[in-house]
Amino acid sequence: MIIILSIIVVFLVIYVLFTDEIRTVKERDPAAKSALEVLLLYPGLHALVVYRVAHQLWQWKIPIVPRWLSQTARFWTGIEIHPGAVIGHNLFIDHGMGVVVGETAIIGDNVLLYQGVTLGGTGKETGKRHPTIGDNVVVGTGAKVLGNITIGGNSYIGANAVVIKDVPPNSTVVGIPGRVTKQEGQKIDSLLDHTHVNDPVMENMVRLLKRIKHLEEKTGHRSDDSDADYKI
Numbered sequence: 637m638i639i640i641l642s643i644i645v646v647f648l649v650i651y652v653l654f655t656d657e658i659r660t661v662k663e664r665d666p667a668a669k670s671a672l673e674v675l676l677l678y679p680g681l682h683a684l685v686v687y688r689v690a691h692q693l694w695q696w697k698i699p700i701v702p703r704w705l706s707q708t709a710r711f712w713t714g715i716e717i718h719p720g721a722v723i724g725h726n727l728f729i730d731h732g733m734g735v736v737v738g739e740t741a742i743i744g745d746n747v748l749l750y751q752g753v754t755l756g757g758t759g760k761e762t763g764k765r766h767p768t769i770g771d772n773v774v775v776g777t778g779a780k781v782l783g784n785i786t787i788g789g790n791s792y793i794g795a796n797a798v799v800i801k802d803v804p805p806n807s808t809v810v811g812i813p814g815r816v817t818k819q820e821g822q823k824i825d826s827l828l829d830h831t832h833v834n835d836p837v838m839e840n841m842v843r844l845l846k847r848i849k850h851l852e853e854k855t856g857h858r859s860d861d862s863d864a865d866y867k868i
């Protein structure tokens with residue numbers, strides 16, 4: 637009886653302290669039908685609650701326990717948030733499984749992370765080696781944001797993108813490596829706008845097409861498909 641009462645009290649305290657986060661989940665996930673459902677069944681909320689406790693202990697420089705809490709939460713939720721990470725208000729981690737947030741990651745307010753997101757290091761840096769995510773950013777499922785880079789506010793990171801460079805605010809980034817396809821609501825043609833091309837395969841393709849065109853002009857010979865409309 638005491639155990640059941642204790643569990644109810646714990647959930648009541650969580651409900652009071654995390655009202656905003658619970659409301660955010662209800663607003664952003666059409667599948668969330670009630671606050672009780674969110675409170676009991678959303679691993680993103682559970683991982684966040686444990687993170688808040690672990691982060692406080694981390695700030696008090698208590699050894700081992702914060703990491704142990706973080707690993708325990710990972711066991712139950714599939715979400716690993718390092719207690720050293722700094723997380724703003726209303727973070728929503730949807731579905732959760734496979735999410736990793738590194739020690740020096742900074743996450744702004746109203747951020748949405750889907751399952752499989754990594755906010756990690758490149759393995760080459762020390763010190764601040766994880767990304768800074770601006771306010772209102774959405775990071776799509778499976779996306780990897782790596783290194784001490786900044787994702788500007790109100791940006792969308794597409795599913796499965798691998799982002800290794802800064803992203804300006806109000807942008808959409810897709811692909812590997814991530815490239816900006818929209819900025820301030822305007823579509824960006826990555827073949828024509830060379831300031832935003834950072835896909836090495838695409839860059840080599842453009843170079844090859846230029847060389848073929850140059851050789852064709854020099855020799856006066858054109859291959860059978862030379863009428864193809866190359867965008868270079």
Ligand SMILES: CC(C)(COP(=O)(O)OP(=O)(O)OC[C@H]1O[C@@H](n2cnc3c(N)ncnc32)[C@H](O)[C@@H]1OP(=O)(O)O)[C@@H](O)C(=O)NCCC(=O)NCCS
Nearest residue numbers: 750775776777792793794795796797808809810811817818
């Ligand atoms: C990137 C995203 C946010 C769409 O942004 P958008 O600004 O509306 O982009 P559009 O749909 O206009 O697509 C722009 C271009 O990027 C491409 N694109 C979109 N998403 C992409 C992705 N994840 N990876 C690669 N290319 C993608 C589109 O095909 C389109 O290409 P085109 O210009 O050659 O036709 C969205 O596709 C996405 O990936 N969201 C993540 C959602 C998610 O993770 N959900 C999980 C639910 S469980």
